[in-house]
Amino acid sequence: MDGSKIKNMDEFAAVAGISRPTISKYFHDPSSVKQSTRARIEEALEKHDYRPNIFAMNQNRKLTRTVGIVMPYLADPIFGEIARTIERRCIDAGYRTALFSSHGERSGEIEALESLRALRPSGVMLAPLGRFSDRDFISGFCEEFPTVIFDRDIEGVGEAFVGSDNASFVSQSVEYLTRIGDPPCFFEMKNPANPNSIARRQGYMRSMRERGFEPMVVQVDGEGWEFERIGYDGGLGVIENRSLPTNTVLCSNDRLAIGFLAACYEKGLRVGRGSGCALRVAGHDNHPHARFTCPSLTTVAHEYEAISETGVSTLFDLIEQGGRFEGRRVERLPTRLIMRDSA
Amino acid sequence: MDGSKIKNMDEFAAVAGISRPTISKYFHDPSSVKQSTRARIEEALEKHDYRPNIFAMNQNRKLTRTVGIVMPYLADPIFGEIARTIERRCIDAGYRTALFSSHGERSGEIEALESLRALRPSGVMLAPLGRFSDRDFISGFCEEFPTVIFDRDIEGVGEAFVGSDNASFVSQSVEYLTRIGDPPCFFEMKNPANPNSIARRQGYMRSMRERGFEPMVVQVDGEGWEFERIGYDGGLGVIENRSLPTNTVLCSNDRLAIGFLAACYEKGLRVGRGSGCALRVAGHDNHPHARFTCPSLTTVAHEYEAISETGVSTLFDLIEQGGRFEGRRVERLPTRLIMRDSA
DNA sequence: GATAAAATTTATCGCGCGTAAATAAATCTT
């Protein structure tokens, strides 16, 4: 904590009275130097408060021990949560992280990967935009760096995919809803930004048919990432037009459901499975706010923890194997029904 | 888009048939080279798809044109939104950004600033943790890099602060609530992570006294960042104990209010200003979800856009002035009452 | 105290790029 500013390793080596390569070795692994020199270094460290420049370090290192994380849209709390969980696991495993958001745009995704390239990451966790992604570009990137695709798949790209099983998502919700009440319609955006949405719709249709019901898909207008707004506006629309084909609404994701519930509240429709209720509403994902909607939202949970755990350990496997698996690993994790009050 | 992989500027200079310094100059400013050489470079660029390594560039550059952004907790959608807005403004101004989250922890904040130091940013937008921040460390950082503190102030640190005026926040909500109904109590966490909370409580107390009312502060247990949970549990508590001193509840922030509203709903308390309503509830911040609570949440809005705009342009001013202002600039922007249905 | 083993130092190169000065080439004057 001295006033003296040390700006590089040479200067620090000088004040510590130890050669630079030894200092470098120490920062690589403190236990790799003799106990007495280690003590001297750490003593100097307390006096002078120096830290090596991480980017200069990585520039010529064999292993950077850096994991790149790319999320499609960090302002969405679901992605925020996932990113935080992954970061924690990486840090616990002795890696450092570099977090990027694509901001929902193709160019943003490319920018993020381009910046990552310059960092020469040991591995990358990539949650792609999906249908807006530049498939060829990402594919090329995956050739260069060990990359695990997660959340949404880009088929055939990268050495591994880890995500929730959309079929599992929807079959659980459809099974539950049909078991204790009328079969649900499926509420979604007309042009979903998200390929998971498509898989969910298909899963819904198959689940319904398997149970002998005719699928009912309700699509509402809206683009972009303001899902609550879209669910709200769309909800108001279908309520006012009385165009809901059933009293049970299964939303493609929780954020739409949050908006839909707001519309129901405003229109005085009581939501829940009690006798006085006009409507049942359910979602998918288990959004951090799903517990606090009115009524609390019945949903099928993304197991963040499990996905992060599996994704990160798959990545570490991949890194250990030198960046290549025999065949592409695909893991679709089961999901978990969370019964609350809305359905 | 050729197959040939170019890995550095030397190789690219070779295939383009132009010297490396000229290539470097081109990437600095394409219009700084002769039209004909520019054309040749861009032709080669299309063929070979090379991009310079941004971190190597920044290492020895005078101006990195990089803005560092440090948020206290990115998983909070409010901070996600603010970060996104700031990033956009920086990019529009020709800067690149590096985004970090402190993850709500002192060590995370230090890590973030330490990483930023290695990037030698042209400027930094820092939303500090507040009372968990290492004041001395941050102060030292601000000496090195032009830094604008925003969202929460650390008095005397950095060349500028830009944020909402907490007094304005609370006086608007108190004024409104007292004008159309009973005076509000103030609902908050016992140990708020956030210095804004303290300023808001003080603002509440002053506002109340100015109007001749005795302040009523309701404090609930809870630590960490799960504000909705804390608002919900605390809300259940005060409702069950009937310990609310009044029928009007002003929450320190919207996330607490979201949890509180969920508790009200569950307890069958109708919220709003109509005749059939038991309670009025209001918040502060204008959280992205505040529009979609049930009922929609009356709140006082943070003007994200204005804060980002003012903050970033203050930073650019600061950068132009060489990193120092005459005196410390403090801008507390006014807030805006948003009347919805909850109060 | 001699010998082997381990740790450190010295020296030099590399990473991918910025930058400055000196030189060479192209372009513009008159």
Add this chain to the structure above:
DNA sequence: AAGATTTATTTACGCGCGATAAATTTTATC
């Protein structure tokens, strides 16, 4: 066409660090 300018190239060095080989010192072993 000769001189004056602008632009481009060459040369040389720097940023902060990693990596390695050879030379030297320190420590451990007997």
